[in-house]
Amino acid sequence: MRATRVIYVENDPALRGIMTALLEESPEVELILATGLAHEALDPDAIRLADVALIDLALGSGQMNGIDLGLAMRKANENIGIVIHSQYSLDTVARSVPPAALIGWSTLPKSGDMFIEDVVHILRETAKGLTSVPTSLSRDERSPLERMTVRQRAVMGMTAAGIKPQEVARRLAISHDAVRQDLSAAYRVLVPDVQPADDLRLRAVFTYLELTRRDDAQDGL
Amino acid sequence: MRATRVIYVENDPALRGIMTALLEESPEVELILATGLAHEALDPDAIRLADVALIDLALGSGQMNGIDLGLAMRKANENIGIVIHSQYSLDTVARSVPPAALIGWSTLPKSGDMFIEDVVHILRETAKGLTSVPTSLSRDERSPLERMTVRQRAVMGMTAAGIKPQEVARRLAISHDAVRQDLSAAYRVLVPDVQPADDLRLRAVFTYLELTRRDDAQDGL
DNA sequence: GAAGACCCCTCACATCTGTGAGGTCCGCCC
DNA sequence: GGGCGGACCTCACAGATGTGAGGGGTCTTC
The missing domain is CATH 1.10.10.10 (Winged helix-like DNA-binding domain superfamily/Winged helix DNA-binding domain)
Structure with missing residues (x-):
């Protein structure tokens, strides 16, 4: 199976460095862009190529937040999966994204005991349309x-x-x-x-x- | 050629009587409904059957005007021709009808020297899509x-x-x-x-x- | 009344569509 | 491991679609 192509947007350089290294070691994903800047993540060519974006919710002052960035990415690739990454409340996502556009949006809590395998798994599932934001239905x-x-x-x-x-x-x-x-x-x-x-x-x-x-x-x- | 099927709406009973008689004598048209009441003219079955409606602009107090009646008829039959009949300014038509819906709208001035042949001709042309409201284009x-x-x-x-x-x-x-x-x-x-x-x-x-x-x-x- | 213009119709033909049947290749769960 | 369910894929076939060619009406205009 083809590697899942990922765009990674994370404000914190330290975390970004670690995650980038880990993702690059995973054969199941191909990291096509890793950046701390929203405007760099909005490269239309990269977005069209990508299967999923892993985005920090709080991108710091002077930048749009991760949800708005995800919505903006959807305009260039309406089927790209969006995984929102945050240590705070992830309810915001369900409240901010129009329900009709919510397919393929997932959330990933930032916790200390996170395994890269889990991250990869969520990225791959979200790329395929997994929607974990609302409670999943039968x-x-x-x-x-x-x-x-x-x-x-x-x-x-x-x-x-x-x-x-x-x-x-x-x-x-x-x-x-x-x-x-x-x-x-x-x-x-x-x-x-x-x-x-x-x-x-x-x-x-x-x-x-x-x-x-x-x-x-x-x-x- | 099949007779053009006409709905006639005229407030003034005298004029309606004369016109009704004249239209019934014309082999080229078939008068399927003649009335002075807007709500009677809104019979969906008649409208769907009709090719064109000849409507008095001023239908008297307590009734919608001829333009609104024409627009309402278009909801039941979006291709029905509408001929607006009035002795006063017919500019209102061009101003009141949305341009996109204006195809097949004509106007007929009420004058003393009107020939029934001309009326029939305008009815038939309007049924076929004639649009005389704006200045005709090449x-x-x-x-x-x-x-x-x-x-x-x-x-x-x-x-x-x-x-x-x-x-x-x-x-x-x-x-x-x-x-x-x-x-x-x-x-x-x-x-x-x-x-x-x-x-x-x-x-x-x-x-x-x-x-x-x-x-x-x-x-x- | 011949010539044109439209409009409506049929026919034929190449191509496109929608779907059932049946294959492979995953990932998941006893 | 074997079985199961999904997602994708190919193939075949009946039926639908888009269009060129051409015939027949009715007006309008010389």
Whole structure:
């Protein structure tokens, strides 16, 4: 399995140094960017490449906080996982992030007895869509978006942006057949009761756009 | 050619009587409803059947005016033509109707030397999409919506509502082939420069929704 | 009344779509 | 370790889609 690509943002140079070394030793992750500065973390190329970002909640005065940084990253890569790292209350996350955008957000308490294996595990799970911020729900009462895989959301996202399946396949470097399988699975989730009169693709796109609509004005990615 | 189906709303009983008689004598139109009361004119079945409504601007106190009635009718049949009839200033129409909804709106001055032939002609043209409210533009600088036929707009409207082509064909009582021709023509207008990456249908639907978006909050038809 | 312009329709054809069937490869849990 | 469940993948096939070509109406304009 491919290494999970990680962006790491931590204010404290000492902690950043230790964690960077540990992450670089882990074969399961590939650290593509480690910085203490929010604006450096906002490099669009790195964000598009990354699977998940590990972000300190308190980035220090003069910088946005980790939640706002995570939200900003989502604008360049709407499927990137976000792990918020803090020694203080992590409830803020649940209160600050719009529920519709919350998929793939996790929290990681800063504690003294933390193992790098656990960090890696959380990074990998969050990259795959794990959402630990609200109390996790039983399998069948998750929202439609949560019942889709990261790839299905990526494919639906591009489709809802008016990109045709062949091009989606090219950009994700997977086969056209695979894209159609993902779309088909996404349709089943997004349009659970298809009416005979329904245009399946359009219905699914409308539902998807409804579910992912952000409340803030948007300037495309 | 099928007779143009007309709804007639006129406050003044005398004028309504004369016009009703004249319209009933005209083989080119079929008067399906003539009334002095706005709420009677809002019969959804009649509106869906009608091609065009001829509406007095001033419907008297206690009633909505003709423009609001026309806008309300458009909610039940978004392609119905509206002819506003008045002896006073008709500028109000251009100022009151959202530009995006203005296709198929005409005005008819109330004058003493009016011929029923002219009225019939304006009704028929408006039913086909004539828009006389703003100064008419030359053929190629009309908006995309104006460059589509009534049928193309109807087909796009239903498609943009998530109805599949087969069902559109059934509801409009035309063939599936004909629907696909109309869609194809609509795509050419709505997506003039197709990119190789574009999903043609989705792009066209998005453009169409953008062009027809009303500013008031909507409660579906 | 011939010539054009539109509009609507059918037909044919290449291509695209949606889905069922069935494979591989993980990670997880007795 | 064996079994299970997910995520991905390929393949095949019926059916839907987009468009060019071409026919038939109805107006309008010389």
